[in-house]
Amino acid sequence: MIKNLIFDFGDVFINLDKAGAMQNALQTFEVETLPEELVAINTLYEQGLISTEEFLDFYQENFPKLTEVEIIDAWNFILKDFPRKRLEFIQQLAAEKKYTLILLSNTNELHINSIIENVAFFEDFKKCFDAFYLSHEIQLRKPNANIYEFVLEENKLKAEESFFIDDTLENTEAAKQLGIHVWNIDETKEDISQLFSLHKDLF
Template identity: 70%
Template sequence: MIKTLIFDFGDVFINLDKAGAMTNALELFDVDELSEEIVAFNSFYEQGLIDTNEFIDFYMGNFPKLTKQQIIDAWNYIICDFPVKRLEFIQQLAKDKKYNLILLSNTNELHIDCIKNQVLFFDEFKNAFDKFYLSHEIQLRKPNKDIFQFVLNENNLKPEECLFIDDTTENTETASQLGINVWNNNPKTEDVIDLFTIKKDLF
């Protein structure tokens, strides 16, 4: 019996343009692909191991022709719209009080600040959850097992009583290895508001 719903944020609630953001970054930086160093630095930032100033300084050091604002805009290019129907969905779940609601997102300070500015109902959204975990705040990151173990331990959860919803296969695979039920949603063809139809076999 499912008692806890653990949701990802990007491409579950808020829409992302991952491909567009990568194309935009490669064009702006005038490179064919991101170096291993850049990929690693991005991961460190997402995990809260470096702060925003260090992150921006790193990019300005690597791409001195770019301004601070150009770098921030390129980083936030990925963030798109947040359909109100998804806010209403999570608010209804919160009102029903049938499930423990947890958000577990790989995100960073620049992205969350951008979202707060763009999404007028961000506080309403956050308040619908019992726990709201962002990778840069807890210094843990998906798909590593320790972030899932952290959530289970912090909330005294049994994995078989949890359902984790995430659009990234690596993340759901790790959760599944720990005995957590998963839904690897496809943001192009599926919507979180249809959770109880698509995963009706679990409820």
């Protein structure tokens, strides 16, 4: 019996443009592919192992032609709209109090600050959850097993009573290894508001 719902944020609630952001980054930084060093720095930043100041300093040292604003704009390009029907979906779940609701997101300070600034109902969204975990705040990152173990232990949850929704296959596969039920949502065809209609076998 499912008692706990664990949700990713990007492409589950807020829409992302991953392909567009990558194309924009390649153009902005005038590279054909993202160098491994950049990918490594981005990962460190997402896990909260370097500060926003250190992150921006790195980019400005490596791309001196760009202003800080241009770097931030390129970084936040991925963030798109947050459909209100998804807010209403999670508000309804919160009101019913049938499940423990947890958000578990790989994100960073610049992204979450931009979301807070641009999504008028962000605080209403956040208060729907019993726990709200952002990778840069807890210094853990999906798909590493320790982030799922942290969530289970911190909230005294059983893996077999938990259901995790994420758009990234490696993240859901890692959770599945621990006995958590998963939905690798296809954001191009599916919507989080279809959770119960698409997974009647579990609910």
